[in-house]
Amino acid sequence: MMEPSNETDTAAWAVTPLPPTLAAEARQLIARLDQGQRLWLSGFLAGASNRTAPLSSAPGQPKQSAVTILYGSQSGNSERLAQRIGAALTQRGVAFTSLDMIDCRKNHLEEARAVLMVVSTHGEGDPPDRALPLHELLHGRKAPKLSHLKYSVLALGDSSYERYCETGRQFDARLAALGAERLHERVDCDVDFDAAAQRWIDAVVGQVAKSYTTSSAFESIETGIASRPMASVSNAYTRKNPFHAPVLSNQRLTARHSSKDVRHIELSLEGSSIHYEPGDAIGVVPANRSSDVNALLNALRFDPELPVQVEERSVPLREALTDRYDIGLVNKGLLSRYAAAITVDSLTELLRPERADELRPYLHGRHLIDIVREHPSVGLEAAAFIQILRPLAPRLYSIASSQRATPDEAHLTVSLVQYQSLGLDRVGVVSGQLSDLTAEDALAPIYLHRNPNFRLPAERERPVIMIGPGTGVAPFRSFLAEREAVGATSRNWLFFGDRSFNADFLYQTDWLDWRKRGILQRIDAAFSRDSAEKFYVQHRMHERGQELFNWLEDGASLYVCGDAEYMAPDVHRALLDIIVRHGARSQDDAAEYLVQLQRERRYQRDVY
Amino acid sequence: MATERRFDLSSPLSQLHSNEQVKHDSRYLRGTLQDSFADGITGSIDETDTLLTKFFGIYQQDDRDLRDERRRSKLEPDYQFMVRVRMPGGVCTAAQWLALDKLATEYTSGSLRLTTRQTFQFHGIRKNNLRRHIQGIVASGLDTIAACGDDNRNVICTANPLLSAAHAEVSETARQLGAHLLPRTGAYREIFLQQDGEVPAGTQEEPLYGPTYLPRKFKIALAVPPQNDIDVFAHDLGFIAIVVNGSIVGYNVTVGGGMGMTHKAAATFPRLGDIVGFCSPQDVIAVAEQTMCIQRDYGDRKDRAHARFKYTIDDRGTDWFRDELAQRVGKTLQPARAFHFETSGDRFGWHQGQDRRWHYTLFVENGRVSDFPGRSVQSGLRAIAAMHGSLFALTTNQNVTIAGVAAADKPAIDALLREHGIANDANGTALRQHSIACVAFPTCGLAMAESERYLPKLLDQLDVVIREAGLERERISIRMSGCPNGCSRPYVAEIGLVGKAPGKYNLYLGASASGDRLNALHRENIGEQQILDTLRPLLFDYAKHRQSGESFGDFLVRTAVVRAMRAGRDFQKEPA
């Protein structure tokens, strides 16, 4: 007879002593607060209820109490015990913050001084669902150092299971390994946990009360985040001298049955002094796949070790073909240079102006290796061959994170380019390179590419409309994280689109979280392959035309990111139509309306 | 015995479980469902709305196999809906079978699922298809109202109305009971059928239920002895038909049965209904209505783990109930009459009814109507429905009876059964044919261990033991549930397996073969090898030392392998 209540939150509300209407108001209010504001409020209330705490602390100042109760619960036992600990602390006049593990971020651990943890074990020795993210954080490469922290763990379990109180044990060991100091030995509780838990609470609360008196409960803890200079300052890293960023995470975003492989890649910027702003991109230094390089060397019958001159340096041919030259798709220029160098009549023929119609399909999906195989480079020297090649260009990826929310990190949203042409499987050079970075010690050679023309409005109260289908949504994840972190008060509206709702809704849970927290007021999504007729973002914009126009009239800034070939022009046309229709303007006036928006930097695009 | 009133309908809402407030505020189950359906950003509906859809046979679920993977991918859970059909007595026409089969291929993950309460379930319906799906069911002449939720559920009865006049009468009574106790809210028409606008506020839409409906689900079952296929003692309210010379003279009434419990919480337990008396056929509706109303008024509305009628009865006693019922109905129940139950299983294969027509009860493993390699259950039944054109009678053992077949049509049906590899003789031991598994993973949100996906594999191994022991024709019931809620009614199985964690089960033994004695805990939290190692010697012992006609459950009790479980409240207590 278990209730299907996966939200412990709901369980807590279920037993609220507040009358229903007040509970509903409180719930709504809390939903509108950001993390920092919530923390302040919880500290404030904890203090207020024990009366001895000073009530005069200004909002925004105290981030989090020194003592934090951290609970991970599936069926509510641990959560109830957390409440009991809270009551005991209140009685001793200790202010505290109580956090569900699902809400616990790295900075909470960094700011806390003493953590009292209650956690149960589920499955076969697994953490409760809501404890999983924290469990992963602490056991992963991004685990914080915790030498400033004192803690104790109360573990709930059932001794009839093989792995009794396993999760509690793991947290306990891991916190110690990360440098935290036990203020009391872990206690493991069986199903009849009451007495054992009470003994642990008495002991631990007693200890904590000694060190964390009420007066220090509101001490403001330096977070190190607020004092960071936030402008994207230029730094020493360039494509020639990249920063080798450790890859913290390389996570597929699309479902297993998706037609696409899109990755969320988290890079560590620690020690780089790279400071970016939302809207900026990361440049990735490219390297051709070794299998592609080898295939080309074989087809050319060149000695891979043969030294060649590149920019006044002598390097082995293999290296030049890996790092310096584009050996992928062939364009007209390359084809004519190659044709000239090896004097093949059929190619020269094909290049004649009157055969342009044939040339385009010929070049489509045709790589250098294909040309070389079809028309061997008899008599061509390696040094001459590389002369005709194009330099290998770095690739840019919009940053999908905010440094204010996740310091020392840059997140990218990378769609792996994969296709078949001429019967061969092809993989994009850099998206392929990035998606292969899955090893523990993987490094990505990167530099910061600033984009001052894709910037959030300076005014925090200005509404923002974001149109970003596919990977075009990446910078908007950065925007929202930033707006949340700085406490921007305005409305935000996102348009997203992709192929399938179920498989391709990039960052779906992030948007849902932001919507729940009141950061994202509106979100509309269009999926092109879910129904017979194709739905794209511009269709959603049309449906919401009146409202969209109202937002613009209210001063909203509008951003478009993503595909330059089809999406951006379609969206632009949709905007014109909407302004004509809902703004009762002529075509020309509508065009002028958009130009004016651009002048005011209220219509910015980052399309590729 | 009667205790004072606490946390029931007479208490202020603020003191009760939050679900009571949700029901109360929902405007007769409308909630914010319209908004939930309009929200294209999530495949889920608002959390409080998930409580409301249950009253319309609709459960929000997600594919638990994918939950973790999708969380990592920053995708919400793979939300989908389970839909349960209301089909009192388990009867549908061949045309309805075909209509539901078509809906399954259109909007769901493909299969149909026959349940332990003789109806159909669909799984895997997306939010954006849900209303079309429901409308399709309604177009077939069925509906989904009150198939789940805190209301009177699908009324079940001994399978196959065509078997005899008594069966027909019981089936008709089940239908009438279901209709009489049906919620009346217009929300179903407005929201799911998209027919009319909301009725004006303040309208009393539920004369029987009131705005907060029942404290918990309420289940009614009717049995025609000697068949106890429906496990009459496992339900809140039961009626045992007393048949004299082929006609029903009345019913023995049972109250306070139920299966669900929480592991290790001794205050929760499965309980068999108590026989409280006898009523005439004319009084059945009044007795059922008033019994449900007693539970409506006295059932615990604070602790949902203590809210079923079985606890109201266990706390207050049957004398109290009899008095309360007599007051409400205006007459007392008569003393119970004698009856005899033989089995809680189904009668498989061909058998002939009173009117000489034929009926074939087909074993459908775990009720899963789908095409498996070498065994195309779904195509086979589709073909039979297309040619046969009479009735399908679902059984509460997750099987189906192809009912009302003329002798001349038997060979054609036999041929189809063989052609699709689904004839009973092709499908294993009597143990397997008396097996039931609940759905559990990947759709059931409450599952702790596998059930439907695992029991057939466990049976592959047990069948070897059974054959070695020479017991392959012995009707031993084995039932598995993925959690202690007990949807397969495992606590009245001779072998009950109830999930605790992935791969781990509690083993309960020693229930009677006819459903009138609970089993008892024999081994806790064991895996496959231990299950086999435990059962093997017991089965061999049984084969060797049983008395004539003795069932496996009775044998285990007689030889003191397990104690005879007399009362539900002892079920989770250590033996004294």
Ligand code: SRM
């Ligand atoms: C489909 C079915 C099992 C099967 O394999 O056939 C089933 C499946 C579920 N049952 Fe059940 N129950 C089913 C018969 C039963 C029975 C057997 C019976 O009624 O004869 C019981 C035991 C009798 C009883 O009610 O005590 C049963 C006791 C429960 C309980 C425990 C109730 C309790 O008060 O103890 C729950 C959980 C709950 O209600 O909180 C539950 C809940 C569920 C849910 C809806 C899970 C949930 O609440 O989220 C399961 C859906 C799984 C899925 O993915 O399909 N189901 N459930 C049966 C559908 C019957 C029907 O058509 O209405």
Ligand SMILES: Cc1cc2nc3c(=O)[nH]c(=O)nc-3n(C[C@H](O)[C@H](O)[C@H](O)COP(=O)(O)OP(=O)(O)OC[C@H]3O[C@@H](n4cnc5c(N)ncnc54)[C@H](O)[C@@H]3O)c2cc1C
């Ligand atoms: C400002 C900016 C921001 C960007 N942000 C992002 C971002 O956030 N996320 C992201 O994923 N990308 C982003 N890009 C694009 C990115 O820079 C790369 O262009 C992209 O990843 C492809 O690079 P590659 O090296 O993997 O593929 P390449 O090796 O360069 O191959 C790509 C080329 O293959 C060809 N091709 C692709 N499919 C086919 C096919 N089916 N048949 C024939 N030919 C085909 C096309 O000509 C395509 O240009 C951004 C680009 C810019 C300019």
Ligand SMILES: Cc1cc2nc3c(=O)[nH]c(=O)nc-3n(C[C@H](O)[C@H](O)[C@H](O)COP(=O)(O)O)c2cc1C
């Ligand atoms: C499905 C399930 C699996 C469990 N697995 C374990 C386990 O592996 N080890 C253990 O010590 N306890 C296990 N438990 C017991 C719980 O940890 C225990 O019930 C605890 O009190 C739950 O606390 P919570 O309500 O805060 O989640 C399990 C419980 C359930 C329901």
Ligand code: SF4
């Ligand atoms: S017994 Fe448990 S696991 Fe099985 S269907 Fe019922 S609720 Fe789900």
